[in-house]
Amino acid sequence: MKNKIRIIPLGGLGEVGKNMTVVEYNDQMFIIDAGIIFPDEDMYGVDVITPDFEYVRQNKHKIKALFVTHGHEDHIGALPYFMKEFPKVPIYATKLTAGMITNKLKYHKVDRSVIRIIKSVNEVFTYNKVKVSFFGTIHSIPDSVGIVIETPIGNIVHTGDFKIDYHPVDKKFIDFQRLGEIGKQGVKVLLSDSTNAEKEGVSVPESIVAANLEKEVFQATGRTVVATFASSLHRVRSIIEISEKLGKKVVVVGKSMEKNIKLAIQLGHIVAKEETIIAQKEANDYPREQLLILATGAQGEVMAAVSRLSQDENKFFKLEKDDTVIFSSGVIPGNEKSVGSLINNLLKKQVKVVQKKEIHTSGHGYQEEQKLLLSILRPEYFIPCHGEYRMLVKHKELATQVGIKEENIFVFENGDVLEITSDGAAVGESVQAGPVLVDNSGLGDVNINIMRDRRRMAEQGLVVVFAKVYTKEKTVSVRFELKGIAARLDKPQLNKELAEAVESRLSSEKKEGTLRRALIDDFVDVVYKHIKRRPLIVPYIEFIRD
Ligand SMILES: [Zn+2]
Ligand SMILES: [Zn+2]
Incomplete structure (x- = not known):
């Protein structure tokens, strides 16, 4: 059999979220990342969405290892589910990423003994004719890496999430020489982050954002709340540094923020004097001007710290007139409404709100950064990943601009397969890769039918019909219960019609x-006539034979 590489994105294409990519060399499978995406608002009772592991399941004898690029939810969130199902697969991650995975696994009560630390980006893992190595990348979280899978047919490079930042806040500069070496060695296939393919120019460096933030914190009155993502650890680092510089004490509010900061301090990614960070209950011991509250929930998430502060639900302190809330975060598309209502609530309390684009930047490179990376690595084949379809298409266009042949660029969907042999590349037969909806109550995956029922109940209500059929007398008695239906209705008439429906069916259907x-179906029609809605119908039919 001819040697063959197969590359299968199982998630992260056509979406920003639930990244997962399979790379196979003959009968060895390597997996990159296993992330989640959060459900839309109308996916009732769904906690998270993971990639579909079906292909991996069917080929689990081939799995050698799973490598993680960095500690964001869209790259590690599905690991608890993956590791429950494939408990023996070693999971490789850098220290910070491994720490974040560990926190997650503790929460999900999953065995952590298979986690292996990538001690430095110079480490190389060797398999049968395959080597896996890494390169450091710059993103909104430290310890991010790209991955190189070397095979006899050629090398596969996955960038992970990246931006090009010449002024990283942690002074961990980009190793262009290493990238150049990877390019020079030859890149058969590149998979690269497409998130900001639609944005022209270059992204703002994190250090500029830090300088702008410092000005805002300096000018802020009262208690200063800075809201940002718990996972944007470079930003968190800057905010703590600014606080020290301006003589403020930092109060951390939000579980994920607390956990991440603790871990980042342990690993030296955040340097803070011991007395800088104080407990929430100590907040009232300090003058208001001396406090900086670092909080999660910048997207207006109902249960998160800023939202709770806006509702006076923090038990240790309350926001007052002339306190300042600084949003150091962009609004994720879809969250405009919840962020809007959060700001309304803050303004009602006469809290000052600062929301400017200068105090946030993306962790993903813009067009010029994407082109720079493509130009250094010069792949023979290119699969744009990590993006909605239009971003992938745009990334393809950018790649052609820097000389990648159009016919060598594959704008894929999840489950599509690229096969590489010494003869070249070909698109293989797609594999199953739909979304898997997870209800964390742990009673099983939510399938399409359950989702349809939940949606119908939410939108149309619920009708339970109890029918007793007396087979000997050939009579029927019917009762019904309505839930979530506001119609004023003629109950005896509805009752009568439901009974008639049963009687007429009884004469034709015997099974x-x-x-x-x-x-x-009959009940739906009858109910529709009365309430002009099609609720979920739950029939209880009892046959009484004596
Ligand atoms: Zn990321
Ligand atoms: Zn990502």
Whole structure:
């Protein structure tokens, strides 16, 4: 058999979220990342969405290892689910990433013994004719890496999430020489971050944002709340540094923020004097001007710290007139409404709100940064990843601008397969890669039918119909219960019509199974006539034979 590489994105294409990529060399499988995406608002009761592991499941004898690029939810969030199902697969991650995975696994009560630390970006892991190595990248979180999978046919490079930043706040500069070496060695296939492919120019460096933030914190009155993502650890680092410079004490509010800061301090990614960070309950011991509250929930998430502060739900302190809330975060598309109502609430309390684009930047490179990376690595084949479809298409366009052949660029969807042999590249037969909806109550995956029922209940209400069929007397008695339906209705009439529906079906359908299904449709029609809605119908049909 001819040697073959297969590259299969199982998640992260056509979406920003749930990244997961399979790279196979003959009968060895390597997996990169296993992330989640959060459900839309109308996906009732769904906690998270993971990639579909079906392909991995069917080929689990091939799995050698899973490598993680960095500690963001869209790259590590599905690991607890993955590791429950594939408990023996070693998971490789840099220290900070491994720490974040560990915190997650503790929460999910999953065995952590398979986690292996990538001690430095110079480490190389060797398999049968395959080597896996790394390169440091700059992103909104430290310890991010890109991955190189070397095979006899050629090298596969996955950038992970990246931006090009010449002034990183942690002074961990980009190793262009290493990138150049990887490029010079030859890149058969590149998978690269497309998030900001639609944004022209270059992204603002994190250090500029830090300088702008310092001005805002300096000018702020009262208690200063800075809201940002718990996962933007470079930003968090800057905010703590600014606080020390301006003589403020930092109060951390939000579980994820607390955990991440603790871990980042342990690993030296955040340097803070011991007395800088104080407990929430000590906040009232200091003058208001001396406090900086570092909080999660900049997207207006109902249960998160800023939102709770805006509702006076923090038990240790309350925001007052002339306190300042600084949003050091962009608004993720779809969250405009919740952020808007959060700001309304803050303004009602006469709290000052600062929301400017100068105090946030993306962790993902813009067009010029993407082109720079493509130009250094010069891949033979290119799969844009980590982006909605239009971003992938744009990234393709950028790649052609820097000389990558158009026919060598594959704008894929999840589950599509690229096969590489010594003869070149070909698109293989796609594999199953739909979203898996997870309900953390742990009673199983939420399938399409459950989702449809939940949506129908939420939008149309619920009707339970109890029908007793006396087979000997050939009579029917019906009762019903409505839930979530506001219609004023003629109950006796509805009752009568439901009973008639049962009677007329009884004369034609003899089998109980088909009778049940037919009755659901009949009930929907009858109910629709009365309330002009099609609620979820739950029929209870009891046959009384004596
Ligand atoms: Zn990321
Ligand atoms: Zn990401």
